[in-house]
Amino acid sequence: MPQLNGGDDLGANDEMISFKDEGEQEEKISENSSAERDLADVKSSLVNESETNQNSSSDSEAERRPPPRSETFRDKTRESLEEAAKRQDGGLFKSPPYPGYPFIMIPDLTSPYLPNGSLSPTARTGPFCWEFPGQFHLSNKVPVVQHPHHVHPLTPLITYSNEHFTPGNPPPHLQTDVDPKTGIPRPPHPPDISPYYPLSPGTVGQIPHPLGWLVPQQGQPVYPITTGGFRHPYPTALTVNASMSSLLSSRFPPHMVPPHHSLHTTGIPHPAIVTPNVKQESSHSDISSLNSSKQTDAKKEEEKKKQVHIKKPLNAFMLYMKEMRAKVVAECTLKESAAINQILGRRWHALSREEQAKYYELARKERQLHMQLYPGWSARDNYAANQQGKRKKRKREKQQAESNEHREYFPNPCLSLPPITDLSAPKKCRARFGLDQQNNWCGPCRRKKKCIRYIQGEGSCASPPSTDGSLLDSPPLSPSSAVPSPSSKESKPQTEQMQPLSLTMKPAHQPLHHPHLLAGPPPPSLAQLENSAAAGKTPGASHNGALEHGDVSSSRQPGSSVASSLARPSASLCHSHSLIPSTAPQPLSLVTKSIE
DNA sequence: TCCCCTTTGAAGTAT
DNA sequence: ATACTTCAAAGGGGA
Numbered sequence: 001m002p003q004l005n006g007g008d009d010l011g012a013n014d015e016m017i018s019f020k021d022e023g024e025q026e027e028k029i030s031e032n033s034s035a036e037r038d039l040a041d042v043k044s045s046l047v048n049e050s051e052t053n054q055n056s057s058s059d060s061e062a063e064r065r066p067p068p069r070s071e072t073f074r075d076k077t078r079e080s081l082e083e084a085a086k087r088q089d090g091g092l093f094k095s096p097p098y099p100g101y102p103f104i105m106i107p108d109l110t111s112p113y114l115p116n117g118s119l120s121p122t123a124r125t126g127p128f129c130w131e132f133p134g135q136f137h138l139s140n141k142v143p144v145v146q147h148p149h150h151v152h153p154l155t156p157l158i159t160y161s162n163e164h165f166t167p168g169n170p171p172p173h174l175q176t177d178v179d180p181k182t183g184i185p186r187p188p189h190p191p192d193i194s195p196y197y198p199l200s201p202g203t204v205g206q207i208p209h210p211l212g213w214l215v216p217q218q219g220q221p222v223y224p225i226t227t228g229g230f231r232h233p234y235p236t237a238l239t240v241n242a243s244m245s246s247l248l249s250s251r252f253p254p255h256m257v258p259p260h261h262s263l264h265t266t267g268i269p270h271p272a273i274v275t276p277n278v279k280q281e282s283s284h285s286d287i288s289s290l291n292s293s294k295q296t297d298a299k300k301e302e303e304k305k306k307q308v309h310i311k312k313p314l315n316a317f318m319l320y321m322k323e324m325r326a327k328v329v330a331e332c333t334l335k336e337s338a339a340i341n342q343i344l345g346r347r348w349h350a351l352s353r354e355e356q357a358k359y360y361e362l363a364r365k366e367r368q369l370h371m372q373l374y375p376g377w378s379a380r381d382n383y384a385a386n387q388q389g390k391r392k393k394r395k396r397e398k399q400q401a402e403s404n405e406h407r408e409y410f411p412n413p414c415l416s417l418p419p420i421t422d423l424s425a426p427k428k429c430r431a432r433f434g435l436d437q438q439n440n441w442c443g444p445c446r447r448k449k450k451c452i453r454y455i456q457g458e459g460s461c462a463s464p465p466s467t468d469g470s471l472l473d474s475p476p477l478s479p480s481s482a483v484p485s486p487s488s489k490e491s492k493p494q495t496e497q498m499q500p501l502s503l504t505m506k507p508a509h510q511p512l513h514h515p516h517l518l519a520g521p522p523p524p525s526l527a528q529l530e531n532s533a534a535a536g537k538t539p540g541a542s543h544n545g546a547l548e549h550g551d552v553s554s555s556r557q558p559g560s561s562v563a564s565s566l567a568r569p570s571a572s573l574c575h576s577h578s579l580i581p582s583t584a585p586q587p588l589s590l591v592t593k594s595i596e
Numbered sequence: 597t598c599c600c601c602t603t604t605g606a607a608g609t610a611t
Numbered sequence: 612a613t614a615c616t617t618c619a620a621a622g623g624g625g626a
Contacts, residue, residue, distance in 0.1 A: 311618080311620095312607080312617095312619045314605095314619060314620075315604065315605040315606055315619070316606095317603070317604035317605055317619095318603090318604075318605075318619055318620060319620095320604085321603075321604085321621080322620065325620080325621065334623095335621090335622060335623060336601085336602090336623050337601075337622045337623070338600085338601040338602040338603085338622085338623080339602080340602085340621075341601085341603040342603065344602090344603065345603040345604065346603090348603080348604070360605090363606085367606080378607085379606075379607050379608055379617080379619090380607085380608055380609085382618060383608065383609080383617060
């Protein structure tokens with residue numbers, strides 16, 4: 001399989017591997033080559049933003065493609081997980097590890113999101129429809145999906161959705177790019193799924209394309225983009241219609257879209273536009289607050305005009321985080337973002353390719369829109385902003401310092417895993433060996449990519465469970481694919497390559513690379529791990545299954561109970577190693593920091 | 597009040 | 612070309 005013969009220039013080999021989880025194996029065999037090709041396409045499309053085509057074929061293939069193979073497996077897995085979770089887990093994984101498409105629900109609530117009345121993804125993906133406790137609210141103003149502080153995950157996209165722009169009068173400058181067929185203006189960069197993006201709406205199995213509704217159905221004009229770039233405080237040229245505004249408000253809660261803004265007539269600032277001094281989160285929307293901060297607002301406004309901070313578009317993972325944070329918070333009752341993020345990171349790795357693809361695509365859209373909205377903007381702008389002020393650069397310094405502390409020499413990391421004194425094994429080579437031992441790092445790590453050392457189980461490396469994610473992240477390696485082509489540098493970020501680690505829950509004690517894993521029965525592992533983690537949990541600790549890590553893993557939060565405990569769901573996993581057959585080298589730990 | 601933590605990915609700068 | 616750095620979100624917690 002990995003063998004995507006066919007030269008997967010994307011280094012998809014690994015990727016493919018990751019997708020090969022048990023249940024899939026057989027199914028795949030039949031549709032094998034084509035399916036794999038699809039996957040490869042997906043990947044490439046994800047990575048490749050170029051919208052060259054070659055896709056027509058892939059699209060068609062995608063359509064023919066059977067429901068996500070992983071679905072059955074996933075369902076299975078989910079069941080077991082849920083079950084296990086109920087029994088063991090503190091609740092961290094009460095809900096399926098796979099978020100499915102929660103946001104799909106949005107459209108249902110806010111009709112505007114699915115103007116065409118098309119079936120909401122939710123409806124189509126029954127199994128994936130979950131609850132998001134308290135996530136949906138009707139603001140007094142407009143119906144919006146309001147996460148607690150979290151905007152609906154998809155909102156960002158929605159915000160950019162073409163559908164929300166008045167189809168009527170697209171800006172002249174956009175007219176140049178018109179869909180030949182529909183005559184509908186579209187963004188320079190076709191907003192719809194990239195041609196070669198195999199994941200056409202609703203075609204990927206039963207999984208509706210994440211951007212399904214983004215795909216121009218009748219020719220929605222693209223957002224009028226200002227031609228003037230946007231050093232301008234606000235893209236004045238940006239014309240947004242009411243629907244857009246509502247969308248924006250969805251991405252940013254109503255209060256985040258202050259009417260008093262000296263913005264465009266629509267008063268809708270792009271989400272990315274943030275004034276340096278004012279945090280988005282601050283709910284200035286409240287009337288009371290408005291009143292109270294009238295004066296300050298005035299001041300701020302001035303400052304705003306002086307320097308508007310246009311934020312970077314969110315990447316796939318950020319989008320995912322936005323979407324899932326609330327859920328995790330609800331499940332774990334955790335609030336510490338650091339801990340939540342760790343969990344999310346694990347889950348991200350556990351996502352299937354399709355699911356991740358969804359986010360990659362969304363992110364791509366975001367970037368596109370961002371580019372359109374702020375043609376002149378560059379990430380550098382933000383760099384400068386901060387650098388001038390101060391900040392940053394400490395991280396590395398810190399790491400350096402840390403690495404000095406752990407300077408144990410491990411000639412061959414693979415052969416001899418660093419004696420991780422700390423249960424929470426560092427996730428990456430970087431953490432493991434430190435900056436001063438980069439020669440020991442695996443390639444991807446050196447390139448800041450995902451560490452493959454633990455995934456590929458190279459050499460005698462008993463493919464320790466991925467350090468972090470725990471087994472979760474460990475991609476199910478197919479025997480043949482056990483070793484990702486190192487050369488796959490060409491590679492895309494590992495995350496893309498191997499991502500899918502389909503929560504193949506393999507028993508912790510089983511080496512990831514072990515062949516039989518592929519065929520084995522659905523492993524309980526996640527639950528087990530969580531469970532074991534829970535076992536270590538301290539009474540008072542959160543019930544999320546996070547272990548109360550007595551250790552210092554979080555150098556930063558010495559005594560913080562909840563935080564620290566949360567901070568290591570995987571830590572718990574690590575911890576659990578004691579519970580896990582010793583063969584599992586170093587249970588991954590969320591704690592990326594190596595501790596003393 | 598500011599910054600850190602923590603995650604991944606994108607995009608920048610530096611070598 | 613590769614390596615490294617910064618910034619996006621988030622909010623509790625430390626200094």
